[in-house]
Amino acid sequence: MVSLNRRGSHFCGGTLITDRDILTAGHCLCTGIGEELISPAKIKISISQHDLEHSAGSAFEMAVDKIMVHPEYSCKKVRHDLAIIRMNGRVPWSATVGPACLPAANGEDSYSQFSNTTATVAGWGWTNENRGTGNRASILQKGKVHILENETCRTWYQSQGKKTKIQGGQMCAGHEQGGIDACWADSGGPLMVQSHGQAMIVGVVSTGIGCARPLLPGLYTRISEYVPWIRSTLDS
Numbered sequence: 652m653v654s655l656n657r658r659g660s661h662f663c664g665g666t667l668i669t670d671r672d673i674l675t676a677g678h679c680l681c682t683g684i685g686e687e688l689i690s691p692a693k694i695k696i697s698i699s700q701h702d703l704e705h706s707a708g709s710a711f712e713m714a715v716d717k718i719m720v721h722p723e724y725s726c727k728k729v730r731h732d733l734a735i736i737r738m739n740g741r742v743p744w745s746a747t748v749g750p751a752c753l754p755a756a757n758g759e760d761s762y763s764q765f766s767n768t769t770a771t772v773a774g775w776g777w778t779n780e781n782r783g784t785g786n787r788a789s790i791l792q793k794g795k796v797h798i799l800e801n802e803t804c805r806t807w808y809q810s811q812g813k814k815t816k817i818q819g820g821q822m823c824a825g826h827e828q829g830g831i832d833a834c835w836a837d838s839g840g841p842l843m844v845q846s847h848g849q850a851m852i853v854g855v856v857s858t859g860i861g862c863a864r865p866l867l868p869g870l871y872t873r874i875s876e877y878v879p880w881i882r883s884t885l886d887s
Contacts, residue, residue, distance in 0.1 A: 655675065657693055658693075666751050668885075680720060716737045787835075
């Protein structure tokens with residue numbers, strides 16, 4: 652996992668999928684002004700960093716060459732919330748730095764929705780949805796969450812009076828009683844499962860209502876729906 656930095660401060664997470672490419676959320680790269688994107692020159696990538704306030708000897712920083720947002724993504728929308736960041740150099744693999752695996756694409760033989768699976772979400776985001784009482788984590792946080800079937804997720808949201816539309820390109824993960832969830836500044840980070848001893852990224856932190864609320868699990872971009880786009884973008 653990597654930290655995306657702007658003006659010297661962490662703002663989103665990301666995941667290495669090759670030695671020069673990072674998977675993150677599209678909304679992480681929006682400036683907040685219409686469809687304008689953050690200039691690649693203003694983003695730095697922190698790698699092999701566990702504590703953002705105290706750099707380890709193995710930690711290093713990379714500059715960004717270009718950003719590639721999913722062509723159907725629109726800033727301030729939640730559909731197709733995915734982007735690839737290409738760094739201006741290649742990362743050397745080590746005992747602490749390596750790529751996450753991608754899942755099989757929808758329609759491929761080993762495709763899975765990962766419903767009813769336990770997964771791990773990670774990030775340096777806020778530890779409380781109330782930013783007045785919580786803090787942004789300096790040490791990388793991880794939490795176990797349960798991946799839900801989309802229909803179950805819709806039912807939970809409706810039970811709380813929410814009209815949130817959960818698309819096929821999204822997935823939900825959390826707990827019925829709440830308590831563990833991604834939060835502000837965790838966006839773009841990975842939702843991971845273990846596959847044959849390796850980390851597989853099945854979701855990217857996208858959106859939600861508050862943080863860790865009962866019956867309101869976090870919403871993630873479902874990676875298996877976007878594997879063809881990811882592959883073609885990496886090849887371009």
